[in-house]
Amino acid sequence: GENVEQHPSTLSVQEGDSAVIKCTYSDSASNYFPWYKQELGKGPQLIIDIRSNVGEKKDQRIAVTLNKTAKHFSLHITETQPEDSAVYFCAASKGGGSQGNLIFGKGTKLSVKP
């Protein structure tokens, strides 16, 4: 079955710096790759997603890139702020985003120091 690996497990940056989180997936049939942010005591929040027919997607300070050949995708956060501190999860699925069987990475705890 699908396996998603996520690195690093922890990441500490200074406010204003950029943060990059990387994920690799094993199933070449995967075609939908969302990213979630989870704050303490809350459920994961969808922050951005990308489908396999797109190489890059940007939303303000957040961007995601996808390399289908290498089977990896990355989350880029620019101009980090303390409120970006949270656990970030990448995920993959074969349903094109229409089906709910997401396979998640283990998460990256991001700390942004003021």
Add this chain to the structure above:
Amino acid sequence: KAGVTQTPRYLIKTRGQQVTLSCSPISGHRSVSWYQQTPGQGLQFLFEYFSETQRNKGNFPGRFSGRQFSNSRSEMNVSTLELGDSALYLCASSLGTSGGAYFGPGTRLTVL
């Protein structure tokens, strides 16, 4: 629109008991998926229901079951609880035909 709601938010049960968790999806969403989150295993997919039918299933024992009602609300049941079932149970709703999945706040289950 109101978000995904889950009830109850916290539960304490003892081994051998059974438990039922409830999830109300975002209005208009027809798909509800359930996930188990633990520190050791992370987020693991349990099952997905779409239009009252189970559409996908993860690798969990038969003690874990679910159902979906005609109004898209979903329930998840765990029978014969084990200590290892202690976890945060999350449900996520989506249109089921496109778009992303949106999570509720979860139900924290503690098995003693």
